[in-house]
Amino acid sequence: MKYMLLIYGNDELWSSFSQEDFQRAVADTDAQLAELAKSGELVGAYGVGDQVLAKQVHVDNGVPAVTDGPYIETKEYLASFTIIDVESLDRALEVAAKNPFAATGQVEVRPLMHEAAVDV
Amino acid sequence: MTSDRRVEDQLRELAPQVLGALVRRFGHFDACEDAVQEALLAAATQWPAQGAPDNPRGWLITVASRRLADQLRSDSARRRREDLDAVRDAPFTTTTSDPADDAVPHTDDTLTLLFLCCHPALSAASQLALTLRAVGGLTTAEIATAFLVPETTMGQRISRAKQSIKTAAAPFTLPPQDEREARLRVVLHVLYLMFNEGYSTSSGPDLQRADLTTEAIRLTREVHRLLPDNGEVAGLLALMLLTDSHRIARTRADGSLVPLAEQDRTLWDAGLTAEGVALITASLASAALGPYQVQAAIAAVHNEAASAADTDWKQILALYELLERIAPNPMVALSRAVAVAEVHGPLAALDVVAQLEEDERIKNHHRLDAARGHFLEMAGDLDGAREAFRRAARRTTNIPEQRYLEGRAARLV
Numbered sequence: 001m002k003y004m005l006l007i008y009g010n011d012e013l014w015s016s017f018s019q020e021d022f023q024r025a026v027a028d029t030d031a032q033l034a035e036l037a038k039s040g041e042l043v044g045a046y047g048v049g050d051q052v053l054a055k056q057v058h059v060d061n062g063v064p065a066v067t068d069g070p071y072i073e074t075k076e077y078l079a080s081f082t083i084i085d086v087e088s089l090d091r092a093l094e095v096a097a098k099n100p101f102a103a104t105g106q107v108e109v110r111p112l113m114h115e116a117a118v119d120v
Numbered sequence: 121m122t123s124d125r126r127v128e129d130q131l132r133e134l135a136p137q138v139l140g141a142l143v144r145r146f147g148h149f150d151a152c153e154d155a156v157q158e159a160l161l162a163a164a165t166q167w168p169a170q171g172a173p174d175n176p177r178g179w180l181i182t183v184a185s186r187r188l189a190d191q192l193r194s195d196s197a198r199r200r201r202e203d204l205d206a207v208r209d210a211p212f213t214t215t216t217s218d219p220a221d222d223a224v225p226h227t228d229d230t231l232t233l234l235f236l237c238c239h240p241a242l243s244a245a246s247q248l249a250l251t252l253r254a255v256g257g258l259t260t261a262e263i264a265t266a267f268l269v270p271e272t273t274m275g276q277r278i279s280r281a282k283q284s285i286k287t288a289a290a291p292f293t294l295p296p297q298d299e300r301e302a303r304l305r306v307v308l309h310v311l312y313l314m315f316n317e318g319y320s321t322s323s324g325p326d327l328q329r330a331d332l333t334t335e336a337i338r339l340t341r342e343v344h345r346l347l348p349d350n351g352e353v354a355g356l357l358a359l360m361l362l363t364d365s366h367r368i369a370r371t372r373a374d375g376s377l378v379p380l381a382e383q384d385r386t387l388w389d390a391g392l393t394a395e396g397v398a399l400i401t402a403s404l405a406s407a408a409l410g411p412y413q414v415q416a417a418i419a420a421v422h423n424e425a426a427s428a429a430d431t432d433w434k435q436i437l438a439l440y441e442l443l444e445r446i447a448p449n450p451m452v453a454l455s456r457a458v459a460v461a462e463v464h465g466p467l468a469a470l471d472v473v474a475q476l477e478e479d480e481r482i483k484n485h486h487r488l489d490a491a492r493g494h495f496l497e498m499a500g501d502l503d504g505a506r507e508a509f510r511r512a513a514r515r516t517t518n519i520p521e522q523r524y525l526e527g528r529a530a531r532l533v
Binding site for chain 1: 243244245246249267268269270272273274275276277278279280316317318319517518519520522
């Protein structure tokens with residue numbers, strides 16, 4: 001079963017970390033990802049660029065229009081996502097709990113849609 | 121059938137034989153498995169272009185043995201002189217008629233390999249992946265594609281699985297008689313999961329996933345050939361064949377799901393039905409009863425009905441009651457509720473649902489909401505039905521099922 005682990009945050013949260021704490025959290029995350037890769041459970045993991053880099057694409061009558069943004073004041077925005085393929089929801093929750101950012105904020109766990117027959 | 125396809129089929133059939141021969145001769149299941157995989161890849165590129173050798177099995181054993189020797193030689197950390205000598209001195213060569221076949225007796229190791237790959241020390245996902253590679257002869261890339269994960273992820277999963285087998289020091293023999301039934305249940309469960317994983321509805325990119333269904337049937341056929349008297353093996357094979365007979369009918373051109381009652385039964389595969397019915401009939405008459413046989417018997421009753429209205433629901437209800445007795449499980453109870461609705465009406469079925477709402481294992485499952493919706497619709501409570509279908513649609517993670525449930529809710533507006 002595939003799950004997506006999402007970490008949200010905001011500038012206030014990130015700036016509350018000391019340089020040292022943040023480095024440690026990043027190192028712990030890397031260690032956890034290496035472990036998941038080794039066990040064959042890691043599908044992919046990415047940090048998401050800051051929202052000032054976001055672009056919006058809208059196609060109007062076949063013509064794509066690109067704008068910068070969003071410039072909306074979101075309280076929290078997506079900071080990173082990790083996709084894992086694991087045995088059960090319990091295992092996904094265990095992985096989420098081991099993420100260092102679960103201690104400073106929270107990790108959202110969402111199942112990914114699939115097409116396999118649940119039973120026949 | 122293209123010649124590539126023929127070669128592929130031939131290689132998948134030979135894979136467990138070649139691996140079994142190597143492991144018997146040299147030990148080192150993990151290293152042998154890698155070597156066989158390389159030999160299969162070499163054959164897959166060379167044979168279609170140059171033609172298959174006269175003795176394909178011998179060719180594969182020879183090439184795999186050389187790869188194994190190379191691997192043991194280069195692997196300085198694990199080098200063991202005697203292993204290397206044993207491999208180098210093995211009288212395998214491609215030049216004479218079929219020495220490899222003489223050197224290694226034709227033992228059917230498929231079953232031993234299946235037991236090893238489905239070792240209880242492994243997770244279900246690892247059992248599945250390793251079985252597909254070591255017994256099914258699929259490449260890591262093919263398995264990764266089928267499970268929609270990167271090849272490196274699947275490679276790691278397989279190598280971790282082989283590590284676990286090594287750590288467990290599992291011998292390359294059939295499990296002792298007193299463990300065999302329990303170990304066989306694991307093997308059958310892995311084959312069942314393999315079948316389900318491939319039984320998706322879409323076409324296009326998912327066609328490769330349908331390969332898993334074919335592979336599950338092929339391997340279950342093998343197990344049935346090796347254990348013809350085991351009723352559960354026959355039952356699982358029958359269940360797969362009867363289920364697969366609906367393949368074309370269960371999906372519309374747009375990929376949406378057609379429920380059993382609405383399927384065009386002329387599209388059901390009569391050959392698969394006949395084979396499945398014959399298998400389950402023979403097994404019910406002679407072998408000890410188990411859950412796969414009962415499920416196959418239920419499938420057979422459906423397949424033998426000329427139309428949905430002709431379905432013998434009383435017999436299906438009796439079979440579900442039997443299944444619940446031998447394998448109690450809330451999902452089975454829910455399936456029984458469907459038969460209860462047909463025999464005793466929707467209100468009786470809603471009583472079953474009400475009981476299941478108390479059961480922690482199923483009370484939040486979307487199937488419970490979907491069944492409630494179905495029974496409420498039968499009972500004429502369209503608002504309640506719509507709400508139940510919508511709730512079910514939100515809770516499933518299966519894409520075709522979600523579209524189907526949303527469709528049922530929309531129909532009631």
